[in-house]
Amino acid sequence: MDKVKIAFIGCGGIAGWHLSHLVNQDDVEYLGFCDIIPERAENFKQRTGGTAKTYTDYRVMLDEITPDAVYICVPPHCHGEIEFKVIDKGIPFLVEKPMALDYKLAEKICEAAEAKGLITAVGFQDRYLGIIDKTKEYIKGKKIGLVTGAWVGGIPGVWWWRKMETSGGQIVEQNIHIFDMTRNLFGEPARIYASAGKGIVDPEAAGVPGYDVDDYSSAVITFKNGIIATLYTADYVVAGGGMQNGLNIYCPDATIEYGLRSFVKYRDASGEEVTHNEFDSGITEDKVFINAVKTGDPGAIRSPYRDALSSLKLVLAANESITTGKPVEL
Secondary structure, eight states: OOOOEEEEEEESHHHHHHHHHHTTTEEEEEEEEESSHHHHHHHHHTTTTTTTTEEHHHHHHHOOOOOOOEOOOOOOOOOSSHHHHHHHHTTOEESSSSOOOHHHHHHHHHHHHHHHHHOEEEEOOOGHHHHHHHHHHTTOOOOOOOOEEEOOOOOOOOOGGGGGHHOOOOHHTTHHHHHHHHHHOOOOOOHHHEEEEOOOOOOHHOOOOOOSSSSSSEEEEEEETEEEEEEEEOOOOOOOOOOOOOEEOOOOOEEEEEETTTEEEETTTTTEEEEEEOHHHHHHHHHHHHHHHHHHHHHTTTSSSHHHHOOOOOOOHHHHHHHHHOOOOO
């Protein structure tokens, strides 16, 4: 096919980020935009030339139009029926993380998509970073013992993020990117133990009514190859700054600092080298997905649904460990 006909289910912030990449591609055509807030869908329509149809019900949209691919960009608690409808129609899809708040549901979605032979992708855009490619090459063959990492900041403005039942908490909704990156760099985990705390965030003072997620947590992941990673997560830091989110990797002969989506710094006997990220990895992510649909070859997709399941399982296991106070075997 010369052009990939696409539709969006969900036209919020992350969908707009994807659209900002797609509008610069000449191999994309827009058929439909769906959002429960009509103005959002209409905004996407106007940004793409005004020819697409807009909807407030994805079921109606998928019954009326036949896209080659669908972007599913909805809050975490909304997944399930949407994916099964898309799969039933036989449409490849890119879905944003986290793909669900229930692992068994996500597994069923994955199995249904595979049974139809559909191309899938999950929005772990950091896997397409050039600085991560370089880091994977640098650590190849090196011994690694400890890894530390963090995603620490404030509370995003969307209402559903602050509630456990709609977001899964900060580990699941946000820091899943760092958890996924540890899998990408160090292989599969064997077990995880996590602990969390509350009491710093005042929901009324912070203007976040209904807030009930953890303020901070620490998770220790033991990988099958023996590497131990400790990952910190917090949403109460609103001033001060000065700390770098990302990963620190400790080898006998080198240390590697990955600054989240920003830079990677290598220190070894030869000195220090810093490489900065120079592009939006989401551009690559979207080009790869669209090209996979065009060609029917998903080989370049770095986070297909099946692989992303393991990252979802890891962060949900962190929540389980926090709840039970016990380590979870993976």
